[in-house]
Amino acid sequence: MWLGLINFLDTIMKKTFINDVKSYIHRAIAHLVAVVLRKGAVYYPDNFRLWESKGYHITPVDFYYPVPDTRELMKNHPRPNRTVPGIDFRPEFQHQFLTEIAPQFAHEYNAFPLTKPTPHKSGILPDNTFYIENDAFVGIDPHAYHVMIRHFKPRTIIEVGAGNSTLLGSQASRLNKHTRYISIDPYYTYTTSCPSHSKERSCGGIVESIQHNVEDLPINFFKQLQKNDILFIDSSHVIRASGDVCFLILEILPILEKGVIIHLHDIYLPFDYSKNLLVNIHYFWTEQYLLQAYLINNPTVEVMFGSKFVLDRYRDDVKRTFPNIRDYDGSASFWIRKC
Structure with a gap:
């Protein structure tokens, strides 16, 4: 020994x-x-x-380049007097969603497994493959997504960026029975790990995967979305020339029909990106700033739900509505709707 x-x-x-x-x-x-x-x-x-x-x-390290000087950020980020003028965060509606709409589906989201389910002998995960302690789609974000799908019952969901949201979203879509789920991701398709490769009853439901850069798709592709349909965006989060963020916010959001519901992930509004994200993790995201500019005094869009907003203002209600969450502060979903 x-x-x-x-x-x-x-x-x-x-x-x-x-x-x-x-x-x-x-x-x-x-x-x-x-x-x-x-x-x-x-x-x-x-x-x-x-x-x-x-x-x-x-x-x-120069002001002409997009990567900031983190030494300066250590001293002055986030600005203590930062304001968000021109955007109505509709606190009454957000509180209603949190305390009246979401609890209607508590028996469903409270059944989410905490850890990764054990595969069947075949090696295929059981239908309910979303689990709470994943490393990407955490906090109240998956719960809010589930409620959006179950309450508004979209006929079509277009997801930009596959991952744990695909597991959750396709599972909720299957409960609706009629929801078509389309997932766009240039790097990964959830159907490749399933028995066949076009449409698969996997990840909790039917997923149509498009392995392509979203910015290369025709604009008309997004015009299929109608009232109560969902455009779920989890992008690169970075404003770059000819990139996905500019395409989605500047070209797609303006042409969507009234009533289309839009999600953007890793959005901290009404707050700024966290110091930890910038200074320690070195993710220099900029998507939120373009989204904020799009929302300012824009009568064609309304705020529906913001994870950071409700956690700051209604934290006790959040914990009552979503009790089975380990990391509330990892939440960063932001929901808007064309009107």
């Missing part, structure tokens, strides 16, 4: 030593690269193309 313990500790120490050496080498290389870049290498177009071909963008 002692020999086994000694061998185990020896292995751990060797791994720790190797990891420490690797970490030291990486830091040394990073310092060396920084010295070289100070001599102007970052400004050479050929170097930019070389680094880009290897999967990296190296840019100066």
